[in-house]
Amino acid sequence: MSAVVAVVLLVVFAVVAVLLRGSDTGAIFRLSDQIAMMGVGVLLAAASMLFATPRVRADADGIEVRNVLIGRKFGWLDVLGVSFPDGASFARLELPEDEYYGLLAIQAVDRERAVEAVRALRRLHKQAWAGQR
Structure with missing residues (x-):
């Protein structure tokens, strides 16, 4: 179950990171924001894998x-x-x-x-x- 949650988190954060640049929210998102979003996804996926230990x-x-x-x-x-x-x-x-x-x-x-x-x-x-x- 932990692995499934980790994969879902990675996919969701990757999609959000890709779509972040094209959003019309009025905020300006840069490449660094996309990288940070993926970093958050990786950290949350790693944290969910702790429950497999x-x-x-x-x-x-x-x-x-x-x-x-x-x-x-x-x-x-x-x-x-x-x-x-x-x-x-x-x-x-x-x-x-x-x-x-x-x-x-x-x-x-x-x-x-x-x-x-x-x-x-x-x-x-x-x-x-x-x-x-």
């Missing part, structure tokens, strides 16, 4: 989560559980003191793939907790 990597030691720009690593013993609340858009890690950390890489729109990912994380979490007893 979320990632979750887990192993026996813990889970590494990268949401859009920020990444964190949690040890399994710091995580109380992995949940996917009804109506939620994405899964989350349940943390101590009623806190949670969203897992943007595991989204409801992925359906069965999201279910399998949550089950796999729960297995790893259970194994880590069982190993501590």
Whole structure:
């Protein structure tokens, strides 16, 4: 979805940049304005591609989560559980003191793939907790 949005943004801003010179608004647009318009389109397209970067990597030691720009690593013993609340858009890690950390890489729109990912994380979490007893 991010790639589609990025392409649409680039096309729209390219069309606006081309049509900018020929508009009869009374304002005078120069080549630099057209270049700036394309630059804005490129920046917005790049920003929309950031939403394609979320990632979750887990192993026996813990889970590494990268949401859009920020990444964190949690040890399994710091995580109380992995949940996917009804109506939620994405899964989350349940943390101590009623806190949670969203897992943007595991989204409801992925359906069965999201279910399998949550089950796999729960297995790893259970194994880590069982190993501590």
